[in-house]
Amino acid sequence: MLSYAGVSAQAPLSFEDIKVGEEFISPGRTVTEMDVVLFAGLSGDYNVLHTDAEHMKSSQFGERIAHGLLVLSLQQGLVSRIAPELVELPMAELAWKFRGPIKIGDTVHVVARVSDKRPADRPGVGIVTIARRVLNQRGEVVQEGESEHMVERRLG
Amino acid sequence: MPRTERCSYFEDVEIGVPLETPAMTVTAAHVSLFAGLSGGAPPTDPDVVPHLLALCLSSGLGWRVPRPPLVVLAFMGFDWKFHLPIRIGDTIRSRSHTASKRSMKEGGVVFEHRDLVNQRGEIVQSGRLTLLVAKRKSA
Numbered sequence: 425m426l427s428y429a430g431v432s433a434q435a436p437l438s439f440e441d442i443k444v445g446e447e448f449i450s451p452g453r454t455v456t457e458m459d460v461v462l463f464a465g466l467s468g469d470y471n472v473l474h475t476d477a478e479h480m481k482s483s484q485f486g487e488r489i490a491h492g493l494l495v496l497s498l499q500q501g502l503v504s505r506i507a508p509e510l511v512e513l514p515m516a517e518l519a520w521k522f523r524g525p526i527k528i529g530d531t532v533h534v535v536a537r538v539s540d541k542r543p544a545d546r547p548g549v550g551i552v553t554i555a556r557r558v559l560n561q562r563g564e565v566v567q568e569g570e571s572e573h574m575v576e577r578r579l580g
Numbered sequence: 581m582p583r584t585e586r587c588s589y590f591e592d593v594e595i596g597v598p599l600e601t602p603a604m605t606v607t608a609a610h611v612s613l614f615a616g617l618s619g620g621a622p623p624t625d626p627d628v629v630p631h632l633l634a635l636c637l638s639s640g641l642g643w644r645v646p647r648p649p650l651v652v653l654a655f656m657g658f659d660w661k662f663h664l665p666i667r668i669g670d671t672i673r674s675r676s677h678t679a680s681k682r683s684m685k686e687g688g689v690v691f692e693h694r695d696l697v698n699q700r701g702e703i704v705q706s707g708r709l710t711l712l713v714a715k716r717k718s719a
Binding site for chain 1: 614617618623631639641662
């Protein structure tokens with residue numbers, strides 16, 4: 425008989441389980457032309473920065489660059505491969521900086537760290553902060569930011 | 581003169597003028613494509629649209645305003661808040677205005693406030709985006 429018990433989600437994290445200072449390093453992922461084209465189609469952002477190779481030859485970058493929000497999305501996927509229970513907690517806030525261009529063929533990975541946790545105003549709820557950095561194959565930080573997530577908190 | 585794409589530059593950006601995009605219904609196809617592209621963990625609730633997908637869709641919607649497209653040189657960053665969940669079948673649009681702008685040597689920085697609104701008029705996400713915008717080339 426088929427059973428889906430084995431694929432059910434793991435027990436949700438609670439505020440008490442979260443360790444401030446814990447660090448996660450994601451696998452890498454190469455950003456491809458297909459990623460950029462798919463993202464343009466999905467988002468509707470066809471800015472020449474991402475879609476016109478000839479125009480970009482004469483730009484400071486010399487070629488098309490990936491959408492910042494594409495790499496932000498890849499980043500979320502990469503972190504969820506090592507800490508899904510953490511980064512899939514409901515997000516309340518996200519502060520993000522795009523530091524440098526990501527070109528087609530660049531390989532990015534993410535370093536994420538639990539930087540803070542605190543009780544929320546609402547009883548039974550906590551807020552956990554995750555600091556994230558996206559690095560390219562040369563170790564340069566190309567994006568970074570912090571996300572705040574809501575997590576259940578035991579009372580009493 | 582042949583017709584070319586008209587553009588807006590830093591000088592054209594007016595503070596406080598409200599801009600509203602057309603609305604778009606978020607479908608299961610959007611969610612599937614996004615899941616395949618981003619490679620995230622499977623959602624705990626398959627009816628809920630990933631937070632970041634909605635933000636990405638708002639970036640495309642942002643070009644569909646009654647203003648020639650801004651010559652954006654770089655997206656510098658954002659501060660964003662997620663207020664309410666978005667479900668498959670919800671219809672979102674974005675309302676924005678320029679909160680302030682600052683001239684730089686090369687181009688200028690534009691701070692845009694943006695609300696993402698659902699079909700009931702509820703603000704589901706909102707925040708501030710920072711864009712580096714080109715200046716008009718002096719002839």
